[in-house]
Amino acid sequence: MKKGIYTLLTIGILAITGLNAKAQDYRTGVGVKFGPYEIGPSVKYFFDEKQAVEAILGFRNKGAVVTGLYEMHVPIFNVDKLKLFYGGGVHIGGIDKGYYNDGRTYYDNRRLKFGFDGVVGVEYILPQTPISISVDLDPRLELATGTVFDVAPALGLKYTF
Template identity: 50%
Template sequence: MKKIFLTLFISATFLLVANLSNAQDNQPQGNGDYRTAVGLKFGPFESGISVKYFPTSNVSYDGLIGFRDHGVVFTGLYELNQEAFNVPALKFYYGFGAHIGAVGKGEIDDFNGAEYYNSSHILLGADGVIGLEYTLPGAPIAISLDLDPRIELASGPYFDLAPGLGLKYTF
């Protein structure tokens, strides 16, 4: 059942991205460089697929389907974006959001060491984000580096600060 739900969610996400890319023909670009981006994000807790969309030039929505040891986490973020260090291709962003997911039985490594969970449990919590993103001039590629402070509420409270490296295709 989980695999069916995950497959449907990923399919719906890609259909939404395709629809957004077709609808942007006569619209101004989001942050001056691109309106939508799809890519991968790598981190110590989750790595997965990310989608970023700019409804306006300085506001973006960022979604992530993160896969981790024995589980999956869905994260949604609202971000404010601005030029960093007077470099047009470099953007500073910060924001907040939430995550929901599930982790199964097994050993999970984090910065505090390994923990063993005897049963599955739900993940639910609040997220923040602060980072920099560089869009390669003349190429549809964006690279980001960020910190994601988050509080796990369902199985916690538990706080962590997860760094992330993103690589996205922009359009």
């Protein structure tokens, strides 16, 4: 009985998600984001055709950072499935003792990381596939370990549904 209820619930959710996804390229994307400081899983969810939120759990040497971004997506160059996105958010995490900032800074204990993030990039959904590829620049203002401003490129790969 429980198995039947779960099956019907799953079919219902997939049907509703499929109907909503027709109005836009996709509703949810799950994948990996690769950057010079952190690499890890990411999830993007669209509220409507233009507005999305993205959560990234970035693992780095001697630490981890969680980033939350609010993004706006707009079509560019009149190319189907190609969108410019931009937005901002915050990050929080921690790092262990060691050298950072290209070896310029040494921390002799664990540190909290907290700051503000921006993002600007392009995303393309490969035709006839549920795969999206994104390339972006992520300006970041770090506050907890001393004020540091940095801009890092990133590559994202996501399965969309």
